[in-house]
Amino acid sequence: MKVLKVKVPATSANLGAGFDTLGLALTLYNEFIVEEHDGVVIETEPKNEFLEVPENNLFIQVIKYGCERRGKEFHGAKLKQINRVPVARGLGSSATAIVGAIVVSSAVSKTELTDELFFDIAYKFEPHPDNLLPAWKGGFITALKDGEKTYYNNINFPTDLKAVVVIPDFELSTEKARSVLPEKIPLKDGIFNVQRVSLFLSALQNKRYDLLKVAMDDRFHQPYRKSLIPNFDRVVQNGYDAGALGVSLSGAGSAVLALANDNFEKIGKAMSEAFSDVGIDAEYMILDIDRKGTQLEILE
Numbered sequence: 001m002k003v004l005k006v007k008v009p010a011t012s013a014n015l016g017a018g019f020d021t022l023g024l025a026l027t028l029y030n031e032f033i034v035e036e037h038d039g040v041v042i043e044t045e046p047k048n049e050f051l052e053v054p055e056n057n058l059f060i061q062v063i064k065y066g067c068e069r070r071g072k073e074f075h076g077a078k079l080k081q082i083n084r085v086p087v088a089r090g091l092g093s094s095a096t097a098i099v100g101a102i103v104v105s106s107a108v109s110k111t112e113l114t115d116e117l118f119f120d121i122a123y124k125f126e127p128h129p130d131n132l133l134p135a136w137k138g139g140f141i142t143a144l145k146d147g148e149k150t151y152y153n154n155i156n157f158p159t160d161l162k163a164v165v166v167i168p169d170f171e172l173s174t175e176k177a178r179s180v181l182p183e184k185i186p187l188k189d190g191i192f193n194v195q196r197v198s199l200f201l202s203a204l205q206n207k208r209y210d211l212l213k214v215a216m217d218d219r220f221h222q223p224y225r226k227s228l229i230p231n232f233d234r235v236v237q238n239g240y241d242a243g244a245l246g247v248s249l250s251g252a253g254s255a256v257l258a259l260a261n262d263n264f265e266k267i268g269k270a271m272s273e274a275f276s277d278v279g280i281d282a283e284y285m286i287l288d289i290d291r292k293g294t295q296l297e298i299l300e
Ligand code: HSE
Pocket: 013, 014, 019, 020, 021, 090, 128, 130, 131, 174, 178, 221, 251, 252
């Protein structure tokens, strides 16, 4: 009987002005080791009793849905889930389970994983291609959904930049983080963001890192979401004071991402301190950009 291991990277969506558009894969991974089994047995590391209940486990739910969609009955699976991506912090932890399960399902059923099949399953569970795609393909991706079709493309990301990810000790659901966004935004804010996304992409291509600070400013989501992130402005400012090149909320938050080519520890500490100043513990991770995306291995 086959044992499969799938390793899926964390992601950071938006990167400031690229709201619902840009996403970056990071070298922090959740792993799912799965084999066929009668009934569902789940082991988690670190131990998480909630995720050991099949109905709560997104990986199992996606596998089940994938089977049913192909007209097959789901008989069960034995799953070992190693969670390293913090949950509900804007680092794509749900996307790791969704993408991992889709890749495993298609390998087990020997079905070619087309974009159409991928999105058909993935969108049932998560509507954001800016998380799903970097988790699947790796690297830095721009994505959009136009009616039924999703268009995306990889963008070169410089190898000398790292992501310092500061993770405060509180969860923030995407649902809540989207509920504070306005229905409409003024034209001037639309122009503000289009200008900055363009500047951001060109700054990365030409290594004009001096432009990243202005290019990662945003008026679509951060001004609204920061009411949910205590001391957000200070976290960002501390990042810049310590040498960050650009700072943004990671996805829908609560983590904050800094791009840097030096001073990584100093940036992580300074930004974490701004959280501890308001009584919130925070840890930081210094990560590279994952270039491989989801990796599947057949163990036996
Ligand atoms: N672009 C989405 C958002 C990502 O910021 O709400 C959600 O994970």
